[in-house]
Amino acid sequence: MWNGPSFDSVFDETHNNFGGYGSGSEARRSAREEFFESGREDARRILKVLEQDGPGFDAKAAISEMQVRVSGFLVREVLKGILKNINYANKTRCAKLGYKFFVWSGQQEAYRHTTNSYHLILKICAECEEYKAMWRLVDEMTENGFPTTARTFNILICTCGEAGLARKVVERFIKSKMFNYRPFKHSYSAILHTLLSVNQFKLIEWVYQQMLSDGFSPDILSYNILMYAKYKLGKLDQFHRLLDEMGRCGFSPDFHTYNILLHVLGKGDKPLAALNLLNHMKEVGLNPGVLHFTTLIDGLSCAGNLDACKYFFDEMIKNGCVPDVVCYTVLIKGYMVAGELEKAQEKFDEMIAKGHLPNVFTYNSMIYGYCMAGKFEEACAMLKEMEARGCNPNFVVYSTLVNHLRRAGRLSEARELASVCIIYCMQCTTEEFLPMIHLKGSLAGVSFHS
Numbered sequence: 001m002w003n004g005p006s007f008d009s010v011f012d013e014t015h016n017n018f019g020g021y022g023s024g025s026e027a028r029r030s031a032r033e034e035f036f037e038s039g040r041e042d043a044r045r046i047l048k049v050l051e052q053d054g055p056g057f058d059a060k061a062a063i064s065e066m067q068v069r070v071s072g073f074l075v076r077e078v079l080k081g082i083l084k085n086i087n088y089a090n091k092t093r094c095a096k097l098g099y100k101f102f103v104w105s106g107q108q109e110a111y112r113h114t115t116n117s118y119h120l121i122l123k124i125c126a127e128c129e130e131y132k133a134m135w136r137l138v139d140e141m142t143e144n145g146f147p148t149t150a151r152t153f154n155i156l157i158c159t160c161g162e163a164g165l166a167r168k169v170v171e172r173f174i175k176s177k178m179f180n181y182r183p184f185k186h187s188y189s190a191i192l193h194t195l196l197s198v199n200q201f202k203l204i205e206w207v208y209q210q211m212l213s214d215g216f217s218p219d220i221l222s223y224n225i226l227m228y229a230k231y232k233l234g235k236l237d238q239f240h241r242l243l244d245e246m247g248r249c250g251f252s253p254d255f256h257t258y259n260i261l262l263h264v265l266g267k268g269d270k271p272l273a274a275l276n277l278l279n280h281m282k283e284v285g286l287n288p289g290v291l292h293f294t295t296l297i298d299g300l301s302c303a304g305n306l307d308a309c310k311y312f313f314d315e316m317i318k319n320g321c322v323p324d325v326v327c328y329t330v331l332i333k334g335y336m337v338a339g340e341l342e343k344a345q346e347k348f349d350e351m352i353a354k355g356h357l358p359n360v361f362t363y364n365s366m367i368y369g370y371c372m373a374g375k376f377e378e379a380c381a382m383l384k385e386m387e388a389r390g391c392n393p394n395f396v397v398y399s400t401l402v403n404h405l406r407r408a409g410r411l412s413e414a415r416e417l418a419s420v421c422i423i424y425c426m427q428c429t430t431e432e433f434l435p436m437i438h439l440k441g442s443l444a445g446v447s448f449h450s
Helices: 022-051 059-066 072-084 091-106 115-127 131-143 150-162 166-175 187-197 201-213 220-232 236-248 255-267 271-283 290-302 306-318 325-337 341-353 360-372 376-388 395-407 411-426 430-442
Strands: none
Touching (some): 022 059, 022 091, 115 131, 115 150, 131 150, 150 187, 220 236, 220 255, 271 306, 325 341, 325 360, 341 360, 360 376, 360 395
8 A cells, every 4th residue: 555655854965954074974964864764664664554454453552562763754754655645545544544643643752743744644634535634633733832824724725625615714714813924924915825826716805805804905915916816807907906006005016916917918919018018127127037928928829829929939038038948838838739830849859959858748738739630649759758758647648648549539549548547547646536537537438447
C-alpha cells in the first residue's frame, strides 16, 4: 500500500543550520544527516506497521513497541507518506490510519504537534473527504492554542468549496479571533486572496461587502481582487466603476492592476488600447514584464488575433524581456488552436533552442493541435518525446489522445493508451483520480482492463 517516503527535508540541507566551520561543523553536519536518515527509516517502518492494521492487529501497540524517537520530522514523513498514497479506492482507510497515527504521536512524551502537523492531517482528511473530522481538528487546533493561518483557511476552502460549504468556512474565519493573517493587512485581505486562488468569485463579492460593513476600507489588493472577480462574473460596468473609485480614493494602479487590465483588453481583442496601456505603464515608471506580455498574448490568442500575438511577442523581446516557457506555451497553444501547426512547431523548436524545456502544458498543446488535425503519428511522437525528456504525462495529455483516437475510429490504439492511463489513475490522489471517472464514461467502445 505504501511507498517509502522520499520527501525533501523539513530543513534546507543546503544550509548549515548549526553554524561554524571546520571539523566541529562537519561532525554536526554528519549528526544532522544521520538524524534525517534515521527519521526516514523509522517512517518507512511505521508505514509498514500501519499497513497491517485491522482486526486482530493493534497498530498503535506495535508502533509503541518499536520505541522510535518521535519528532516533528518523523511525524511529517509518516503523514506525507500516507498523503502521497491516497487514491479513490483507499481514502477511507487512509483517513483512519492517518488520524490513528496523529493521535498516537500526539500522546508521546517530549513531543507536541505543530501547526504544520495539523495542516498535514487536515490535508489527508480533505483528500479523503472527511469534512466532519476536519472541523474537529480545527477546533482542536484552536483549543490547543494554535492560530489558524491562511494555509488552514486554504485547505478548508479548497475542500469545502467543492462540497458547497464555502460560505460556512468564510463566516467562521471572519468571526475567528485566532486567525493569523500575516502578511496581509487584515483577515479580510487573506480571505479574499485565498478565495481568488480557488475561483470563488461570487463569494468574493459577499466577503467584500462584509468587509465594508465591518468598517474596513479597501486597499489596492482588495480592489484588484474584486475587479478581477467582477470581470470573471461578466459585470464589466461594475469593473470600470471600481477602477474609477480606486483612483478617487487615491490608489494608483500597481503591477497587478495593469495585468488585470491587459487581460481584459486582450480577451476583448483591443490590441491598440493594450499598446497604449503598455506605453502608459512606461510613462509612470512601471516597466511591463514577461507576465504582462504573456497575459496580453494569452487574451489575444483566445480572441483569435494571432497577428497581434506575434506583434506583442516581438515587442516583448525588443523591450528586453526574455520569453519564458509559459509565454512560449501560450503562443504555441494559440497557433495550434488556430490550426497553424507549422508556426506552432517553429515556436516549439525555438523555445528548446533558447534553452527552455517544454512542460506538460506545452506538450499537451502540441498533442491537442496534432490530434485536431488528425496527425496522430505526430501526436504520439510528441508523447514519446515527452516521456524521453522526463516530463511525465498527466490526465489531460492521456485523455486528449485517447478521446481523439476513439473519435477517429482507431480503437485498438485508444485501448492500448487507455490501459496506460488506468495505471496512471491507480497512482493518483483522490483529487486527481475523480476526472478519470468522467474519462472512462466518455470512452464508449474502449475497453478498460484492470
